[in-house]
Amino acid sequence: MDDVALLSRIQFALTIMFHYLFPPLTIGMGVVMVYLEAMYLKRREPIYESAARFWTGLFAVSFAIGVATGIVMEFEFGTNWAPYSRFVGDVFGSALAAEGIFAFFLESGFLAVLVFGWDKVSAGFHFFATLMVSLGSMFSAVWIIVANSWQQTPQGHHIVSMMRDGKPWLVNGEPMMRAEVMDFWQVLLNPSTVNRLTHTLIGAYILGAFFIMSISAFYLLKGRHRDFAMRSFTGALIFATIFSLVQIVSGDFNGRMVARHQPAKLAAFEGHFETGRGDLSLFGYVDEEQRRLRFSPAIPGGLSFLVHRDFNAPVIGLDRFRREDWPPLNPSYASFHIMVGLGMFFAAITVYASVLRLRGTLFDKRWLMWIFVVSVIGPFVANELGWMAAEVGRQPWIVHPRVITDATGGFILDPAGMVQYRLEEGLRTASAVSENITAGQVKGAIAGYSLIYVLLFWVWLFVLNHKIQAGPVPVAMPPHTTARGFDATAAARILHEDSMSEAKEPNREEES
Amino acid sequence: MPDLCLLWFLLLGVLLTGYAVLDGFDLGVGILHPIARRDEERRTFLNAIGPIWDGNEVWLVTFGGALFAAFPMAYATVFSGFYVPFTLLLFALIFRAVSIEFRSKMESRPWRHMWDYGFFLSSLLASFLFGVAAGNALMGIPLDERGVYLGGVLDLLHPYPLLAGLTVVAMFAMHGAIYLYLKTPEGELLTRLRNWMWHTWGLFLVLYLLGTMYTLVAIPRATANFAHFPWAVVVVVISVLAIANIPRSIYAGRPGWAFASSSVAMITLIALFAIALWPNMVTASNNPENSLTIYRAASSPKTLTIMAIIAAIGMPFVLVYNAVIYWTFRGKVETGGGY
Numbered sequence: 001m002d003d004v005a006l007l008s009r010i011q012f013a014l015t016i017m018f019h020y021l022f023p024p025l026t027i028g029m030g031v032v033m034v035y036l037e038a039m040y041l042k043r044r045e046p047i048y049e050s051a052a053r054f055w056t057g058l059f060a061v062s063f064a065i066g067v068a069t070g071i072v073m074e075f076e077f078g079t080n081w082a083p084y085s086r087f088v089g090d091v092f093g094s095a096l097a098a099e100g101i102f103a104f105f106l107e108s109g110f111l112a113v114l115v116f117g118w119d120k121v122s123a124g125f126h127f128f129a130t131l132m133v134s135l136g137s138m139f140s141a142v143w144i145i146v147a148n149s150w151q152q153t154p155q156g157h158h159i160v161s162m163m164r165d166g167k168p169w170l171v172n173g174e175p176m177m178r179a180e181v182m183d184f185w186q187v188l189l190n191p192s193t194v195n196r197l198t199h200t201l202i203g204a205y206i207l208g209a210f211f212i213m214s215i216s217a218f219y220l221l222k223g224r225h226r227d228f229a230m231r232s233f234t235g236a237l238i239f240a241t242i243f244s245l246v247q248i249v250s251g252d253f254n255g256r257m258v259a260r261h262q263p264a265k266l267a268a269f270e271g272h273f274e275t276g277r278g279d280l281s282l283f284g285y286v287d288e289e290q291r292r293l294r295f296s297p298a299i300p301g302g303l304s305f306l307v308h309r310d311f312n313a314p315v316i317g318l319d320r321f322r323r324e325d326w327p328p329l330n331p332s333y334a335s336f337h338i339m340v341g342l343g344m345f346f347a348a349i350t351v352y353a354s355v356l357r358l359r360g361t362l363f364d365k366r367w368l369m370w371i372f373v374v375s376v377i378g379p380f381v382a383n384e385l386g387w388m389a390a391e392v393g394r395q396p397w398i399v400h401p402r403v404i405t406d407a408t409g410g411f412i413l414d415p416a417g418m419v420q421y422r423l424e425e426g427l428r429t430a431s432a433v434s435e436n437i438t439a440g441q442v443k444g445a446i447a448g449y450s451l452i453y454v455l456l457f458w459v460w461l462f463v464l465n466h467k468i469q470a471g472p473v474p475v476a477m478p479p480h481t482t483a484r485g486f487d488a489t490a491a492a493r494i495l496h497e498d499s500m501s502e503a504k505e506p507n508r509e510e511e512s
Numbered sequence: 513m514p515d516l517c518l519l520w521f522l523l524l525g526v527l528l529t530g531y532a533v534l535d536g537f538d539l540g541v542g543i544l545h546p547i548a549r550r551d552e553e554r555r556t557f558l559n560a561i562g563p564i565w566d567g568n569e570v571w572l573v574t575f576g577g578a579l580f581a582a583f584p585m586a587y588a589t590v591f592s593g594f595y596v597p598f599t600l601l602l603f604a605l606i607f608r609a610v611s612i613e614f615r616s617k618m619e620s621r622p623w624r625h626m627w628d629y630g631f632f633l634s635s636l637l638a639s640f641l642f643g644v645a646a647g648n649a650l651m652g653i654p655l656d657e658r659g660v661y662l663g664g665v666l667d668l669l670h671p672y673p674l675l676a677g678l679t680v681v682a683m684f685a686m687h688g689a690i691y692l693y694l695k696t697p698e699g700e701l702l703t704r705l706r707n708w709m710w711h712t713w714g715l716f717l718v719l720y721l722l723g724t725m726y727t728l729v730a731i732p733r734a735t736a737n738f739a740h741f742p743w744a745v746v747v748v749v750i751s752v753l754a755i756a757n758i759p760r761s762i763y764a765g766r767p768g769w770a771f772a773s774s775s776v777a778m779i780t781l782i783a784l785f786a787i788a789l790w791p792n793m794v795t796a797s798n799n800p801e802n803s804l805t806i807y808r809a810a811s812s813p814k815t816l817t818i819m820a821i822i823a824a825i826g827m828p829f830v831l832v833y834n835a836v837i838y839w840t841f842r843g844k845v846e847t848g849g850g851y
Binding site for chain 1: 574577590665827
């Protein structure tokens, strides 16, 4: 396999999917930590501080890997996708730079206070640092989604010839073109930014809540830290129930947005070949040769209803697009459907658990607790698949050109009956790969990243397990007084605490 | 109309300087890691940089983002041209982060040794590659008319960039030694670090002199711009004085001044680097017509203006965060109680 473009896509997919295990987790957990520290400031009950310290430890381990793997992403646009970088840098680069200045400095700076500062700063300042880290992680999401959304539904720019020494720059008589910003706010608030940002952040909150429920359920099953676990579970459950339900609404908004701006993507999500009434397929697979779905029960007119609020309204199908403009069908269909299925599962199980919690019988249902222990995998997978659907569904474009519509948003078809793109705006993924890199080099990079990431993943699980087994430590002493002067056992524990991810834990002496 | 391209060229220089001065010392701590003999000493080293290394690395990330936004042509050419070294650099940076974070999670000796070596080798490799990249930037690389790199991987390993790589390793090691000297409490380790300040300074001095001679002989453009910028001579003088002031301050028992001098030496070297590059971002060694000058490589004036506004809003905050964090974690590493 010597297709550099395909290999580069594999490299990007590998590095981004590994990276994306961590940011949604830390965004979700960040909100919980802000809540816990705020409660502690208000009520001064030690259990909140104990809980905050415990979750900070798990947070920091995940955050560290998120940061380390995130640097790769920023460099990869240049290493593997140089023509793309030349084409979009004027627009896309600003968002990345803004992310660095507004988000990364905030997060990384205050993370140090969060992790190392328990005994160095006041409780108020520690809360402020937690708030800043949490805000920083969300700013980061804002800017990266602005950048990605612009690739999906570009706006606020124009395509012009690059200038060289005051004249259009010609190579072999051809002008070199690129996208340049015309209206920054339009770039920022392009048609998909708000919907996609909302969906992504809610996805992160759901993951954070399920992560906490998973660990709490584990403690309850093992009969450990009961008070801590019940409080944590209940708080996270309220959070998860609300956001799982809101996520369905957000998903609906996103679906209609995609139908309007990226009709080929929607058709691929649904395996919808023929323009006309759209049925809502529940599961199955796409038979590209026969141009139909196989083993797929469907709700008649369901897709039409979701897109147009009318069971009989026609939905544009793949037949209105040239074959070379189709996204890969089965990956789009499968990633989208599994994501939606998981979303429905989150809503169902959290609503059911909430009902049981109100009746007071939730924590007696051991089978349900076991489901919650395992369920944390669900939001991890759903977050990954959501991005996979968004990115694979955008193919074959790396920058999706706008479709040509009339004033009401209806598609204007060409004489052959095809949906028309503003082709000069788009950039195909296949023409965006760096000219000078070789298949061997990219294979080497893929092998190297695979090796390092497998190792990292194992270390992450190992350390998480270690911390979860150790559990939260009750804080009995007056908070934020000096922790010095305890005996050798305490000192021995503290001596391990020399890295960002090892939050300082209170002295275990107090337990006994 | 102000020259926005020049403004962004200078701002990138500021970001690069921030990175070199700040992450330079924690990379240096990694390079010096093997001189710590016992586990406790290694922990002192890690504790000295524990709360701040991550924030220091953000300067590099922001430099990358700003380069992409302000000079996309240069970003695309350099990053794709240096595919292999930059991929290795990324491996090193990931491995380094993980080594720092996970070393202390287990008591076992093999576990700690593995991460100790990881921390050392990744710091060494990253510093070396930064120098190699800078050396190649000064020498120039072959580019076609679109700005695509024409050479291979081995072309980047010319003796000049290799020497530049070694110089950067020595410079960061010296910077790290002085930093550790400032952070380490009284004791036998402190005495040893004092010797290492001398060793690394001596090594840096030798490489610096070799590098200067090589540059003057082989890279005529390094000084050609002195005709345009006569004040550049002042930078050279400050640079030499700063390097000379390092041993003087160590001798006088004022390591703080030594650290400041070492920082000034880095600032001046980056300034001289920028003066040599000007007006190019990427120099085409085969045909000057293909060089990417800052004007050819830049984004539109509109984007540069937007970015300038973003920087004007954001950078004061960045400086405040940095000040707050360094103030919170000031003073010597606590060995007895806290860590």
